[in-house]
Amino acid sequence: MPIIASYAAQSATTPLAPFDISRREPGPHDVEIDILYCGVCHSDIHQVRNEWGGSAFPMVPGHEIVGRVTRTGSHVTKFKPGDLAGIGCFVDSCRTCVNCRDGEEQYCDGGVAWTYNSKERGTDIPTFGGYSTLIVADENYILHVADTLSLPGVAPLLCAGITTYSPLRHWNVGKGSKVGVVGLGGLGHMGVKFAAAFGADVTVLSTSKSKEADARKLGAHDFLVTSDEEEMKKRKSHFDFILNTVSAKHDYGQYLQLLKLNGTMTLVGIPPDAIPLKANPLISRRRSLSGSMIGGIRETQEMLDYCAEHNIVSDVEVIPMQMINEAYDRMLRSDVRYRFVIDLASLKV
Amino acid sequence: MPIIASYAAQSATTPLAPFDISRREPGPHDVEIDILYCGVCHSDIHQVRNEWGGSAFPMVPGHEIVGRVTRTGSHVTKFKPGDLAGIGCFVDSCRTCVNCRDGEEQYCDGGVAWTYNSKERGTDIPTFGGYSTLIVADENYILHVADTLSLPGVAPLLCAGITTYSPLRHWNVGKGSKVGVVGLGGLGHMGVKFAAAFGADVTVLSTSKSKEADARKLGAHDFLVTSDEEEMKKRKSHFDFILNTVSAKHDYGQYLQLLKLNGTMTLVGIPPDAIPLKANPLISRRRSLSGSMIGGIRETQEMLDYCAEHNIVSDVEVIPMQMINEAYDRMLRSDVRYRFVIDLASLKV
Numbered sequence: 001m002p003i004i005a006s007y008a009a010q011s012a013t014t015p016l017a018p019f020d021i022s023r024r025e026p027g028p029h030d031v032e033i034d035i036l037y038c039g040v041c042h043s044d045i046h047q048v049r050n051e052w053g054g055s056a057f058p059m060v061p062g063h064e065i066v067g068r069v070t071r072t073g074s075h076v077t078k079f080k081p082g083d084l085a086g087i088g089c090f091v092d093s094c095r096t097c098v099n100c101r102d103g104e105e106q107y108c109d110g111g112v113a114w115t116y117n118s119k120e121r122g123t124d125i126p127t128f129g130g131y132s133t134l135i136v137a138d139e140n141y142i143l144h145v146a147d148t149l150s151l152p153g154v155a156p157l158l159c160a161g162i163t164t165y166s167p168l169r170h171w172n173v174g175k176g177s178k179v180g181v182v183g184l185g186g187l188g189h190m191g192v193k194f195a196a197a198f199g200a201d202v203t204v205l206s207t208s209k210s211k212e213a214d215a216r217k218l219g220a221h222d223f224l225v226t227s228d229e230e231e232m233k234k235r236k237s238h239f240d241f242i243l244n245t246v247s248a249k250h251d252y253g254q255y256l257q258l259l260k261l262n263g264t265m266t267l268v269g270i271p272p273d274a275i276p277l278k279a280n281p282l283i284s285r286r287r288s289l290s291g292s293m294i295g296g297i298r299e300t301q302e303m304l305d306y307c308a309e310h311n312i313v314s315d316v317e318v319i320p321m322q323m324i325n326e327a328y329d330r331m332l333r334s335d336v337r338y339r340f341v342i343d344l345a346s347l348k349v
Numbered sequence: 350m351p352i353i354a355s356y357a358a359q360s361a362t363t364p365l366a367p368f369d370i371s372r373r374e375p376g377p378h379d380v381e382i383d384i385l386y387c388g389v390c391h392s393d394i395h396q397v398r399n400e401w402g403g404s405a406f407p408m409v410p411g412h413e414i415v416g417r418v419t420r421t422g423s424h425v426t427k428f429k430p431g432d433l434a435g436i437g438c439f440v441d442s443c444r445t446c447v448n449c450r451d452g453e454e455q456y457c458d459g460g461v462a463w464t465y466n467s468k469e470r471g472t473d474i475p476t477f478g479g480y481s482t483l484i485v486a487d488e489n490y491i492l493h494v495a496d497t498l499s500l501p502g503v504a505p506l507l508c509a510g511i512t513t514y515s516p517l518r519h520w521n522v523g524k525g526s527k528v529g530v531v532g533l534g535g536l537g538h539m540g541v542k543f544a545a546a547f548g549a550d551v552t553v554l555s556t557s558k559s560k561e562a563d564a565r566k567l568g569a570h571d572f573l574v575t576s577d578e579e580e581m582k583k584r585k586s587h588f589d590f591i592l593n594t595v596s597a598k599h600d601y602g603q604y605l606q607l608l609k610l611n612g613t614m615t616l617v618g619i620p621p622d623a624i625p626l627k628a629n630p631l632i633s634r635r636r637s638l639s640g641s642m643i644g645g646i647r648e649t650q651e652m653l654d655y656c657a658e659h660n661i662v663s664d665v666e667v668i669p670m671q672m673i674n675e676a677y678d679r680m681l682r683s684d685v686r687y688r689f690v691i692d693l694a695s696l697k698v
Contacts, residue, residue: 098609252626261451267628270628278622282640283641286641293633
């Protein structure tokens with residue numbers, strides 16, 4: 001097996017550093033991909049620092065992968081060498097549970113094989129992510145990527161894109177919907193782009209007035225500073241749907257009050273701790289507080305095709321692999337608009 | 350105006366005692382009802398003791414009212430003297446907001462006039478509830494009651510009945526649905542009856558094994574003791590819908606885990622405090638935590654008609670008005686199966 005260059009964390013307290021890994025030879029259903037770009041997701045930091053618990057080291061993060069097919073197994077029908085291809089948050093699932101059969105593999109009851117910090121299904125072989133130059137995966141868990149879009153901007157679609165696209169579709173956001181997007185980061189900026197593209201009336205809710213100009217540039221029609229009590233009162237029972245992308249501790253009730261009858265607020269960020277919730281904002285207007293996690297393979301492909309058709313990509317800042325630790329520090333200060341993307345050419349020199 | 354016998358609380362710390370009230374003369378759209386029975390809801394205790402704040406005294410509780418029409422205003426078309434009639438939790442609403450226009454008056458944006466502990470709309474006149482012998486209300490907020498059902502058992506349908514019927518309908522519970530009912534009290538026992546009548550597979554979830562025989566008698570197909578960790582694990586991702594009737598502090602996450610993909614748990618009890626909630630049980634299977642409050646007039650009538658057709662009433666213990674304080678004490682010990690109903694004949698002698 002060839003040696004593959006990567007950046008890995010050796011423990012929860014060490015910075016990322018060069019590391020050599022190996023990948024399996026492509027099996028009959030496998031596709032080998034030369035990685036061109038990999039987005040940097042906030043969950044990379046959570047896992048590298050073991051903030052969710054259960055992290056396994058050495059860890060090669062990265063699940064927003066775009067590259068070009070180099071080899072395919074004998075039974076592969078969907079890809080051929082030279083094709084652009086993408087890999088998101090998972091590379092396998094049980095394929096037999098009701099959720100897999102329904103194309104919702106991300107909710108697999110048998111256990112998803114995540115793209116990194118996980119095991120290849122039925123083995124003890126660790127999975128390594130996209131902070132590396134090459135990856136091998138089953139063709140059924142690989143996405144087609146159009147050659148018309150800017151590739152660095154496509155990478156974050158594989159996680160930030162589908163994480164926001166899927167709930168907006170699931171809760172039928174479209175023309176006439178009044179949609180709030182809480183938080184304007186990697187997830188939030190994609191939520192605004194999609195909700196606006198779907199024809200919704202989009203309001204960004206933020207603690208910081210300074211994001212208003214950006215929000216409007218991304219497609220938002222309105223902007224609400226959440227500390228402005230008067231303005232918040234005016235939007236009581238206003239929204240059909242709120243996409244909540246915040247992963248810091250915050251008060252759900254404050255936002256739930258803004259939903260009209262039968263409205264839903266969906267969490268796509270994961271605050272680390274339990275958050276106190278009163279029943280009244282739910283009961284008083286039959287509101288729902290929900291959660292959503294990435295999307296299945298079929299829907300991820302649908303999202304990528306939609307992006308190709310509507311020329312939607314993530315707003316990114318491209319960095320070399322060697323800048324990853326600095327990028328993490330800047331992400332923790334919210335100093336990125338809106339996603340770092342690693343150019344893996346930097347690891348191939 | 351005639352003097353009407355009632356039982357009232359003069360403050361949050363005094364027991365209920367006899368009190369004389371007056372009611373308005375029936376206006377053109379009003380119906381006067383001789384009250385026969387009034388159910389005793391747990392929210393009566395909360396409000397009498399000012400546990401939700403904002404209680405106004407003297408307070409005559411009671412919003413599960415069944416009686417017989419005695420007089421009607423000149424423009425009344427829906428009722429005539431001699432008809433059986435019911436009044437639930439509210440007696441008026443703005444009639445112009447989107448929710449009123451949609452027949453969801455309980456969620457009125459203009460402000461509902463509750464049956465007691467409220468004001469007649471646009472006035473400072475307090476509303477008094479069904480712990481009294483006579484009531485006057487607008488015909489549009491009065492329900493028709495079939496003469497084929499046991500009247501004491503009908504009274505609790507006006508609150509406990511519609512509070513459980515409405516969410517089961519809203520979330521499309523029917524044949525093939527796997528439904529959990531948390532808590533087997535005044536609300537829970539009606540939830541079991543309705544869910545079973547709708548053709549669902551019904552499981553009662555309770556802290557106490559002692560309720561199993563009763564649960565099965567009411568129509569439950571299964572019973573789950575929530576302290577049994579092994580059994581709880583087996584039902585992970587099992588239910589389509591959970592009706593949560595508990596108003597004491599409890600862990601939502603424990604129950605959310607039992608929902609399958611896209612499942613919903615709906616709160617109909619109101620725990621007094623905020624309850625810590627983790628995002629993960631919502632996100633990991635796109636689950637929802639929702640709330641629901643009674644039902645609109647149209648749906649309440651639909652529920653009463655359904656009960657008449659399917660011979661469904663509440664299981665009750667009939668008491669004279671004079672026993673109300675003892676009944677409250679017993680309710681606080683969960684010593685009632687499943688609803689006290691006051692026979693107002695006891696106030697007319």
